Amino acid sequence: GDGGGSGRKKPNILITGTPGTGKTTTSSLLADAAQLRHINVGDLVKQKNLHDGWDEDLQCHVVDEDLVCDELEDMMEEGGNIVDYHGCDFFPERWFDCVVVLRTDNPILYDRLSNRGYTGSKLSNNIECEIFQVLLEEAKASYPENIVVALQSDSIEDMSKNVETLVDWVRRWSPAS
């Protein structure tokens, strides 16, 4: 990455993927290892009330995407952030130097989401989301091809390798001159 002339001294990374693929765990490890700020968008939405209520069908908050972007703008301009969210099409393209899409094999994802207490349509919707590669397609449609990377996240070994790969990438990244 060349920083795209953004003026950032540290890169911004988006970690996206279907719920349960390991975004929060991976982001947290990467934030520690590469000294970046971990922004869990779901938590931020709850803490700062960046939503318009609760969607009963989908069993989740109706996120106010404009409020989320306003809230993040200054930090993103500064750089050095890991944004952790199960969506990626409403952030400004200019924010990110790297977009990581985590992927998990279905039986493994099924177990993780069941353990999290997901059942019924909430469980099957998320499993379908992974089968149809919704987040990968969304990332490819929203960001330049050369900054989007899909990483498998089935095992602890996968996670360690992914963190290592990303730490290396952060170390090699330099701002555009």
Ligand code: ADP
């Ligand atoms: P997300 O933030 O994408 O919803 P989490 O990071 O909360 O996912 O992970 C969901 C669960 O799956 C957690 O219990 C986590 O420890 C486990 N997990 C995530 N990624 C992996 C992995 N690559 N290998 C083994 N367990 C994982």
Ligand code: MN
């Ligand atoms: Mn999470």
